[in-house]
Amino acid sequence: MFFIIFLLPLGTSSQNDGTVNVGISLPATERSNPWLSPSGDFAFGFQKLQDNDQFLLSIWYNKIPAKTIVWYPKDTSPVSRGSTVEIDTQNGLVLRDPQGSRLWRTENIVDSVSGGFMNDTGNFVISRRDSTGIWESFKNPSDTMLPTQIIEINGKLVSRKSETNFSRGRFYLDMLNNGNLVLNTRSVSRNLGFDDEYYNSQTSDLANVSNSGYQVIFSERGSIQVLRTNGERKALTTERSIPTTSDHYHRATLDFDGVFRQYYHPKSFSGNPGWTAAEYWPENICVSIKGDRGSGACGYNSICRLQNGTPICRCPQGYSLADPESPDKPKKDRETLILVGSVLLGSSVFINFMLVGAACFGFILIYNNKITNFRRVHNAAGLNLQCFTYKELAQATNGFKEELGRGSFGIVYKGVMPMGSITTIAVKKLDRVAQDTEKEFRTEVNVIGQTHHKNLVRLLGFCDEGPHRLLVYEYMNNGTVASFLFGDLKPNWNQRTQIAMGIAKGLAYLHEECSTQIIHCDIKPQNILLDEYYNARISDFGLAKLLMVNQSRTLTNIRGTKGYVAPEWFRNTKVTVKVDVYSFGILLLEIITCRRSVVDLEFGEGENPILADWVWDCFQEGRLDNLVVDDTEALNDKKGLERFVMVGIWCIQEDSSLRPTMRKACQMLEGILEVKFPPCPSPFTSTDLSI
Template structure:
């Protein structure tokens, strides 16, 4: 027993030190994107954080991967738009967390969403990288910002999602999503790249929504430390997704990944394995993605004109049918094109029998491309009907019926249960090539030039001098007509916006049937664009007085709006400028306005509200300082803040105030804005600046904090009611800010942030514009990266004798 302390000390020093201390990464630490830079390791050495070189390229990805597996398996990555060049750097900064810059110093990516200073970073043994304060409280972590993979101990709440990669070697955003909407179902869906607009149907649904009892609905996905994946319901019940007999996490690495082909798979890899093993699939959904994607928009599991088949691991394989080839030979899952030219335009050099043949294929179908059904029919009639129809790409014969289908062919799949025969049209090998008529797109130009050529031929028989004069006139006429025709084919084209005809938008909105909002600029209708767009849109029909008779100015301002691009702005997709009709086509935000979100019986959580406030501040900063042309919104209010699928704040109606004021005098008689959000300078002969938006944001921030309107409609004329701003100032002066959030436990436990938000709001509503901070400074005040000093009282308070009614 005498030697016990000695053996104990020997054991302690022999045991790996990382079991007793974290490998903290100090502020100021950097990594450089080179093949020789050592990455940051987790204590056990299982996970690595750093730059991984893209195979065969001089580019790198900032990511987390397994350190002890020969096959490089990435479980998280930053900068999801593209890899970064060699020489890029990552720095751990106290104010901003992780900052990724290219070799020229341009910022490519940064962590955000926290307000306290970072003390250190740490990659733990679960594969999670965290940024922490001095007291070890986590400010930001990769588990809360997943890419395409979940790891044991990780959770995915409502509003979080996994997005597949574009392809096995391309880490940009793909077209498959795993998400949990508000109804509590965990769903897999496909989206249109690059707009990321939802297609109609989900191809997997966990069935964890209960409309009759919301407490029985799903709340979050939990990947337990034991390795099972389940859905936690609001009543604390769980629904298991994976089998109970999941492999042990102590003996295996486990990951749940949404693969680039849309299949969600749980994998295991034995720890300590020698040799080049592969990941072993344990569970996946859906069981057959080829047949489970059934929506009438999009290409299906594979590209257009392709055929999907399922392998033994329930993963799709995509192949072009005979007579077709890939548009992009490097993308097996992409679109296919026919190796022949099929056109209904004359002249055709040969009959259909001479130009085309039909290949007979069994158990293959493209179910969503029908344009005609022949019933009854037989095989021979079906074959002949497709061969002689210039629109027919393939015909499917089944149950004495013939379905003719046209390009593009979507949702192609092999299905042995069909009992069907497909007749696929292909070009004959000896068929002469079909040359498209070069004048077909511009028939008027062909006619005009043809007439000029005939005239020129006649004139050449006259004297040389006359011919020279007339030839000069001929050339002038040619270029005049050419310029006129070219202009006629793009009359309203703006550089980066889609032009829509009025008829197209009328059809998309079902003759403007479903109104979803209205305001000072016009009425908004819900619309569904034609096939090819595959998305729901919001169509704003502008009032007649908006930029009336100012065609050039209208297009200029719409072009400015169309050039904006920020995650906290509603994106303008297109426009219509046809006679008296002027319409704007926007992204559709299905979660409605911030007003609806804030002012209802169920108060949103404090974390959501502060995130929304930051998002609005960032969006306004972009409009004021970062976009190519400065934009003053002039009407910031909760009705003009929309919420996307994941409750991210998106500012709408920016830039429209200038359109409305084009033919108006800039005097105090013409006020833009809404009662309760007016800046004082609107009532004076002062020039309007970006500070009017700062003032309105201050009023809006108060509403976000308290979940109460700045001024109720019935309060406008009620002298004995205290406005929300007065109440805020009074509560701040009396140090009774708890009254502003009432019984909101989350906010009450975050008093430092609450005080910072309240003081920022009061700074924003200062009487003099020069006393208000810029929106960039407001953003930093809210984030806590700059100190917020005690604000002065912005103006004499109205009567506070009835403030108790608001308490």
């Protein structure tokens, strides 16, 4: 079934008939008037988020008090005040920040755009001059379906992170190509891909493909069905539980707790009745998600109890919530109270009186000690960082229990410690640090601590106690660029270009804007993290100076990782910031192609094993489309694709003097500077795979 939206001829931008002309823009402010559907039921524009000064580009139900959001670009972040969205002839919808830089645009726009239309079904449609729709929000859903909306094979909904956090959550609704509609979960923190399928419509028929499902339909009457290729339908909803659409608004949302719910709301009401859940899938998510490979419905070490279809998360007896999103810190005070009570029951009145006094005094000391341990700000002389004891960090990480990852300098653990507005932290235990004097170590750490840039992971504190050297960072909850690029879900072209730009700007800051120039020496996708809005944040910067020369990654004095090491490391020449430029160039090619720099030959993947060589061959032969096969958005941005490839080739020149500075690389990526045709990057030697 396919719905064709016929648009009225576009005249002036009108809020009465739902049409929006090319060139019309909306600012992200509280006073901007959204683009309304003809009935006024739906609005398109910016909604201000709670508790901050950010706005979300979205579509919402406009006539109810809650202004419930039913669509937003799922691969973008909330934007700051003064950002704009407009209809552009070449790109359709374009979202820009206050400085005019493009943050997001509608994909797959190949025809000249004539305007947009906010439909009374809640579908925003972009059309060309013959009124044919060429993009629509219904075909690019976020976490919600509306009546008349269809999800095709390989279509999906993605939950948000929380009720008020619209970044990508860990639950997915997928219409698989085998005909099944499934709910599954992806453990982002563990970078494992999909962990558990916890609901299945059972509409696949391998014996007879014509009996398999191929569409999820939210009918105009309000029922959700899986349509089979033979015309039969499997109804998911029980029609008697659904009130009529003429009197009620409807939506079906994959909520942040992983439950797919169908809701209704009366169109005529007094007060604020809110949404009512008619049905939900699965019936019991606490039982459906066992969490043997993931973290279950409620997370690690927690108890899930169902209440009206909603998972209620509780700690085991004797434990309390250390953090609403991580219940994992034991509450020792309860155990101590039980012990004291037991002693009191068997003692005389006088002894009881003495014990009560001692216990109260002891609890005061314990409580004050905890406050001192977890909340004190101990700034060492001359440093801008908090100085922690080893015991404090061991306590914060629950004995270094939850490992986040391993790198060139040691192991990183997740921890919880109140530090102003930051609670969750990442603690890196440095296991290869030269045993310099305490003053020299702290001087180097202080250099890192003085860096402040949106594309760097922020260092919060350190521990320098005997043999223990630890660094405390802010926690990045969306993992590494490596897991993002090479995982199951391929990031779209716009996301990849924004990540590349963020890395470039972070390196330019380290090289040219810090009081002390910092060479990273190990730029690779594993050392680039993603924050809650998927902004690129460079980690491990400045640690190269702390690495012992005779304990670096290889048997030579080379610092870095196979596939990313600049040629000058192999020669007796001075190492400069250009080694980072080379590594960035390789990483840029990985971001463009979503392919690793060196294919592991042991597993039989021998074709084009060296990414840099393959990219140069494709570029020289005019076959850039081979680099982004099936990537429609990248193929439609041929000029941008060519510009990014040429910048990458310039950055990996064997002659370091030919490589641009990171500042110049940023300007070329942004299109500010012209990118000239690059020469062969390795005219003298072939790529060395021996390291």
